Every structure is written in structure tokens, then in C-alpha cells.
Amino acid sequence: MDRFIRIFNIVLGCIIISFGLNYFVLPNQLVIIGSDGLACLFSYIFTSNVYINMFILNVIILLFSLIFIDKQTIKLYIVPAVLIPIISYLTSFISKSYPIQLPEMMVSILVASFLIGIGYSFIFKAGYKASVIFIVEDIFSSLTNIHSKSYSFVIDIFNVILTVIFISLNVGLYSLIMIIIIRYLIIKAEFGINDYKMFYVITDKEKEVRDYIVNDLHYKLTTLDVTGGYSKKSSKILLSVISSNDYYRLKEGIKLIDNHAFIAIVDTYDCINRKIVDNYEKD
Known part of the structure; x- marks a missing residue:
């Protein structure tokens, strides 16, 4: 079918x-x-x-x-x-x-x-x-x-x-x-028709990816602590909401920094109170 x-x-x-x-x-x-x-x-x-x-x-x-x-x-x-x-x-x-x-x-x-x-x-x-x-x-x-x-x-x-x-x-x-x-x-x-994309990134080069998102692309991000469901291994997820216009710049830039990085991209219909991300980042 x-x-x-x-x-x-x-x-x-x-x-x-x-x-x-x-x-x-x-x-x-x-x-x-x-x-x-x-x-x-x-x-x-x-x-x-x-x-x-x-x-x-x-x-x-x-x-x-x-x-x-x-x-x-x-x-x-x-x-x-x-x-x-x-x-x-x-x-x-x-x-x-x-x-x-x-x-x-x-x-x-x-x-x-x-x-x-x-x-x-x-x-x-x-x-x-x-x-x-x-x-x-x-x-x-x-x-x-x-x-x-x-x-x-x-x-x-x-x-x-x-x-x-x-x-x-x-x-x-x-x-x-x-x-x-x-x-x-x-x-x-x-x-997609949405103005924003939400990126979830797991990488071994967290500092480099973070610097690229914040300093080069000028987007805010937050870090989430996660544990693998099978391996029970602790890790961090970088979360950032970006404009759809910068979709390729972020995706390809991360791949250049860490070709083995895990990247999940989700359509976002709206973005409200983006300053909240700053607060999470400072915590």
C-alpha cells in the first residue's frame, strides 16, 4: 500500500x-x-x-x-x-x-x-x-x-x-x-511550513557544539541531563529552538564538528517566552 x-x-x-x-x-x-x-x-x-x-x-x-x-x-x-x-x-x-x-x-x-x-x-x-x-x-x-x-x-x-x-x-x-x-x-x-525547528543534540564534543550554536549562530540553548534506557549511561542533550532559515547551517555545522553526533529535529509551530531558555542555561 x-x-x-x-x-x-x-x-x-x-x-x-x-x-x-x-x-x-x-x-x-x-x-x-x-x-x-x-x-x-x-x-x-x-x-x-x-x-x-x-x-x-x-x-x-x-x-x-x-x-x-x-x-x-x-x-x-x-x-x-x-x-x-x-x-x-x-x-x-x-x-x-x-x-x-x-x-x-x-x-x-x-x-x-x-x-x-x-x-x-x-x-x-x-x-x-x-x-x-x-x-x-x-x-x-x-x-x-x-x-x-x-x-x-x-x-x-x-x-x-x-x-x-x-x-x-x-x-x-x-x-x-x-x-x-x-x-x-x-x-x-x-x-515544513513552520517558522521554527527544535534541535536535540547528543555529542561527545559538547563544548564545541555549544560554542557554535551560541557564538556563531547566536541562538540560546539549554542542557538536559538524561540516562540511557538500555545502557543506563548518563549523558547530556543540547536543546535549541532555531529559525527554519538556519536549519542547514545548524545541522551541517554540527556534523562538521562531530560527524557521529545524534541529531533529532522537530517542527515547532510557535516559540513563546524564549528567555526561559536563558534561565535554564544559567542554572
Whole structure:
């Protein structure tokens, strides 16, 4: 049953993305995120088949990534990379047979962004990764041990600049707005809609981790004394509530300090009376 739900989610996600692409992105010569956006741009400039462009670029990026990252990570990208261009091609006849004309370009951008963002959220629910371009982040992370969303965003900015040069300034700005909205929806789908994350950390390098959280990230924390249920070994848990924007900085920073640290991350819907944490820390 779980397998069926995963397949259903990823197929549904690809179908929703294809509707956003075929109905609103391609007719308006807009550019979306990553390699798919670059494929769209190539189709506008060279009048080539956008779906073939998407498929070829995705395959090239996947093959190139084999040099730097493990196959297990790449597997998470393969299914969406193959299905999105294929399903978009197979459903393209629907938009040709039943076109939709919206009164304003801004409305088209919002609808397209919403559809593509929701489509990617279904792909995340299925346990896969969204756009192949995010594999660039995994490549740079493996080379630098620093995880940052800016790596793939640079490529999106590059796509927008090319759109301004080869299409028009207005289309480039519209595409930038759409990319920002889609990325926002993808991040919310991947990390949840909550503004805060609660971290529980058990580490052998307590002082270093504490200094990193307090001095580098400027968050407060408290220490909890715990006893192992099986080993009966006494230990300490570092507890900190952080902004979702610093999720990667904290997680990857702790892993750099202590690669064997235990880290549990919980969504937090609200954070009230954060000064209480200071009081616990001083006790």
C-alpha cells in the first residue's frame, strides 16, 4: 500500500507540474527553476522540442554527478528527471485542445508557480527530490562539506539573465518572480511550513557544539541531563529552538564538528517566552 501511495504521489506531482508548464509557462515563454528552465530557454531560442531538451539535460546532469556523489543519492533524482519531461509531453495535447487564457500575465505566473510548487511537494512526499538542478547542491556539498541553497540559485539567476538577453526584460522579471515563488513552495514542502525547528543534540564534543550554536549562530540553548534506557549511561542533550532559515547551517555545522553526533529535529509551530531558555542555561 505504501508503495502504491508513493507511485501515486510522484505521478500526480508530475502531472500537476506538466499542467503548469504546458498551460502557463511555455505559452508565455517563461523560464522555471534549474535545468528545466534552461531547457525552456533553449526551446525559445532554437525552436527545439522543450521536452527533449529537458530529458537530455537531466540525463547529462545525472551522469556528470556520478563522478562526485554516491549512487544512492542520485537515485532520488532519477524518477522525477525521467517522468517530468515524459508526462509533460504526453499531456501537452490537453493544453492545445483546451487552452486557457488568463487576463493578466501576473495571474498566469501565480497559477503556474502554485501548480509547479504543489507538484514538487507531491514528489517530496513520495520520498524523491524535486528538480535535478538541486543535485548541484549535493555535488558542491560533497566537495566543500558546506551545504548551501545558493549553489543552484546562481544557475537560476543565470537563466534569468539569459532570458533578459534573448527574450525580453519583462519576461526575465516575470520568470524571476515565478522562480522565487516556486523555490519558496519547494522549501516549505521539504522542511515544513513552520517558522521554527527544535534541535536535540547528543555529542561527545559538547563544548564545541555549544560554542557554535551560541557564538556563531547566536541562538540560546539549554542542557538536559538524561540516562540511557538500555545502557543506563548518563549523558547530556543540547536543546535549541532555531529559525527554519538556519536549519542547514545548524545541522551541517554540527556534523562538521562531530560527524557521529545524534541529531533529532522537530517542527515547532510557535516559540513563546524564549528567555526561559536563558534561565535554564544559567542554572
